[in-house]
Amino acid sequence: MTVTRPDISYAVGVLSQFMQSPQKAHCDAVIHVLHYLKVIGDVLRAIVHLLEELGFLVIKPIKMFCDNQVAVYIASNPVFHERTKHKKVDCHFVRDAQGTRSSxxxxxxxxxxxxxxxxxxxxxxxxxxxxxxxxxxxxxxxxxxxxxxxxxxxxxxxxxxxxxxxxxxxxxxxxxxxxxxxxxxxxxxxxxxxxxxxxxDPLNNIYPMLDRLRIEEILLGLEDLNREGQCRIRAPRFIKVDNFKEANLGGRLSEAELLLPSIVKPQVACGVADAHSMAITFRIEDFEDLSVPLPAVIQEYVDHSSLLFKFYVLGEKVFHAVRKSTPNAVVLFSSYEKNGLKPITFDSLKSLPTAKEDVTSKTNKHALDLGLVTDAAIWMKRTLDLTIFGFDVVIQEGSGDHVIVDVNYLPSFKELPNDVAxxxxxxxxxxxxxxxxxxxxxxxxx
Incomplete structure (x- = not known):
């Protein structure tokens, strides 16, 4: 089969090395190859023949790509056809690839x-x-x-x-x-x-994405994009802590103009189990027995009418979608009181507290400045040197500041339509x- 199906010759060659003592991984790989044969071999031919029988002209040929010389000769030389045991249609699978293999x-x-x-x-x-x-x-x-x-x-x-x-x-x-x-x-x-x-992307380029502190420091450079009389785009106010019981924590928060409530996140942004274990605090006493892993980043909590804009940068193109988000502080404080004045803890991948009301009915009067955020996306792409990444933007009530609260590498961009994404x-x-x-x-x- 590898003669007339050179597209699987490499996979079959590798798998054949494990025929004496195959393991589950090898069996899974075999199933993957068989699935490939089923989909590509049968379906594509059936579709082409069906279209031809219905009178449709298939202008663009179905291409198969290979570097197997035997199959190339069979596809390019009609004399070889009668020497094979397969139907003629099989002999043409790789012919169309000859002019495009290098591309x-x-x-x-x-x-x-x-x-x-x-x-x-x-x-x-x-x-x-x-x-x-x-x-x-x-x-x-x-x-x-x-x-x-x-x-x-x-x-x-x-x-x-x-x-x-x-x-x-x-x-x-x-x-x-x-x-x-x-x-x-x-x-x-x-x-x-x-x-x-x-x-x-190169591994060195993604390292900053693993460190929330480093990302916050990089985002400080967004200030260069702001112009007088326009909405600002910025990083949230933040400080790093190594010990929640440090004596001068309240003073450090004041110096950073970081008012409570605040959201506390592990400095490690991803890759480990507790990277998404977070908390929302309302009083300085809330930090004493906090379970968020250290070192941590304390970040301002931005009232944003429960509206989150998820931006996705795919190469030179920038897309966005709108999602429900956490409610304003006054709503969260009610939950805080009902919970006995204990910090609101959650896993941001599983149980992020979100607003119950419809995201289309908002009190925030500031509209998204798409041009400003697009400029920020271009700046981030150049600064981070990444191909595909995402970031979350909230618009602060009152000031209208556009605040980037999260950045992540190679997201699934599942909010975007498939035919666009x-x-x-x-x-x-x-x-x-x-x-x-x-x-x-x-x-x-x-």
Missing amino acids: VVTVGYMMKPSREEDFAKRGAFPMYPTQNGLIFVPLTFDLPLESQLQEVDVVLHKATDEILTIELNSSSEFSNKISYSKGMQELERYIRHNPECCVI MPAFWDAVKASYESRKGKLAKDPFP
């Missing part, structure tokens, strides 16, 4: 299964080339990684899925305090020994690959 970019992606499934369901990883010439293949840590990486042009990763522990001592040494899974360590070594390997996602990956490839050509040892 296809193979993207190897790695992320946790649940995230991969979410992306795949939305069509992010089609099993055929995208409209802009990308083909996505999964990379697995269950098989030797080096041989897989040699078959792809660029690696798309969600490295935060593979973090085991993070220790925070100083931002300058942040990368040295991350403990990755064994598979991710293998990728790190490969990148270190093969600097020509193109990665979206997926092409933008593919274009972002392609553009980033071409840009980083160009930089590597100029400086192979960055």
Whole structure:
């Protein structure tokens, strides 16, 4: 089969090495190959033939991409057809690929299964080339990684899925305090020994996204975008704490003009189990027995009419969606009183306290300044040097300040329609690959 189906020759070749003692991972990979054959082999041919029988002209050929010379000869030389045992239609699978093979970019992606499934369901990883010439293949840590990486042009990763522990001592040494899974360590070594390997995005670029303090410090640079007489965009006021019982905590809050209530977050932003364990505090006494992991960032709580704007940067394109958010402080204080004046604790991934009223009926009279936030998105993309990221904006009641309260790397952008998000996602990956490839050509040892 690998002769007439060269598109699976690599996968079959790797799997055949484990025929004597296959494990579950190998069986799963076999099922993936069979699923691929079923979808690509049968469905695409059936669709093409059906369209032809109905009288529709299929102008754009169905392309299969391979570098198997036997299959290339069969596809290009009609004399070979009678020497094969398969139907003639099978012999044409790779013919159309001859003129376009060099333009296809193979993207190897790695992320946790649940995230991969979410992306795949939305069509992010089609099993055929995208409209802009990308083909996505999964990379697995269950098989030797080096041989897989040699078959792809660029690696798309969600490295935060593979973090085991993070220790925070100083931002300058942040990368040295991350403990990755064994598979991710293998990728790190490969990148270190093969600097020509193109990665979206380089691991050094995502390190600030793991540190809420570092992100807050970077966002202070947004002040340069503000103009007199217009809405401001800014970071929330914040301080870092290493001990909730420090004697001068109240004084430090006052110096930072950080009024209560406040929201308390772990400095570690993602990658570990308790990175999303947070609390809302109303009195200085609330900090004494707080369970939020240290070190932590105390951030101003912004009254924003329970309206959250989620922004997504996909390459050069900026999108946004609107969601319910936490209610204003007066509503939260009622819950605080009912809870015996205890801090409101929650996991931001599971139980974020949200407003019950309709987000369309708001008291905040300030409209979103889309141009201002788009300028901020462009500034952040340039500053962070990331391909795909997201950030949350709230508009402060009274002042109209646009406050960026969270930033995250490679989000799922599930609020966006698939027919809009997926092409933008593919274009972002392609553009980033071409840009980083160009930089590597100029400086192979960055």
